[in-house]
Amino acid sequence: GQNIDQPTEMTATEGAIVQINCTYQTSGFNGLFWYQQHAGEAPTFLSYNVLDGLEEKGRFSSFLSRSKGYSYLLLKELQMKDSASYLCALNTGGFKTIFGAGTRLFVKA
Amino acid sequence: EAQVTQNPRYLITVTGKKLTVTCSQNMNHEYMSWYRQDPGLGLRQIYYSMNVEVTDKGDVPEGYKVSRKEKRNFPLILESPSPNQTSLYFCASSLGGARSPLHFGNGTRLTVT
Numbered sequence: 001g002q003n004i005d006q007p008t009e010m011t012a013t014e015g016a017i018v019q020i021n022c023t024y025q026t027s028g029f030n031g032l033f034w035y036q037q038h039a040g041e042a043p044t045f046l047s048y049n050v051l052d053g054l055e056e057k058g059r060f061s062s063f064l065s066r067s068k069g070y071s072y073l074l075l076k077e078l079q080m081k082d083s084a085s086y087l088c089a090l091n092t093g094g095f096k097t098i099f100g101a102g103t104r105l106f107v108k109a
Numbered sequence: 110e111a112q113v114t115q116n117p118r119y120l121i122t123v124t125g126k127k128l129t130v131t132c133s134q135n136m137n138h139e140y141m142s143w144y145r146q147d148p149g150l151g152l153r154q155i156y157y158s159m160n161v162e163v164t165d166k167g168d169v170p171e172g173y174k175v176s177r178k179e180k181r182n183f184p185l186i187l188e189s190p191s192p193n194q195t196s197l198y199f200c201a202s203s204l205g206g207a208r209s210p211l212h213f214g215n216g217t218r219l220t221v222t
Contacts, residue, residue: 030206031208041215041216042215043152089211095159096167099151101149101150
């Protein structure tokens, strides 16, 4: 089967760094994606990893280790507007994408 | 502006009354998909389409139908809605492939009483 696990909620302070973890069990996948979703809005794409390692995009970075079944999203210099849900997703091939339940991040002043 | 457009944004209906949620994209994407989002369960795929006239079931297809007669449109049909289909629905499209992110519509909040 396929399963994606993320922490349900996290809280961090404005200006700090936060790491949101994602672990998965799957027989194989093409790429791992991270999306941001503000309450009541559509998810928006943040980053993806196809190969192992770190991908950096401004304040956001994402890491993948296929051998460990593990990914994380790193958010630096946190801002209040970063309060949102962060969704880990796997493109499993055949045009199928499965999502984790998401991690709600609260950024406090 | 490149976008995925869903309508309506909000819909309240009664059990058994057929409804259609429309989805259209202007990015010439081959791949389109429907998801439902429920608290604690995340986004679950209902149906997807790889191209015109090519559709396949996702993880939760029961009670839903789709069609892909044109590349830009991918409507979701509930022939006989039931209260357990009350949910937030998202349409998405992409170029397809490992590196292609999904572009989501703004969502349709459906309530079936």
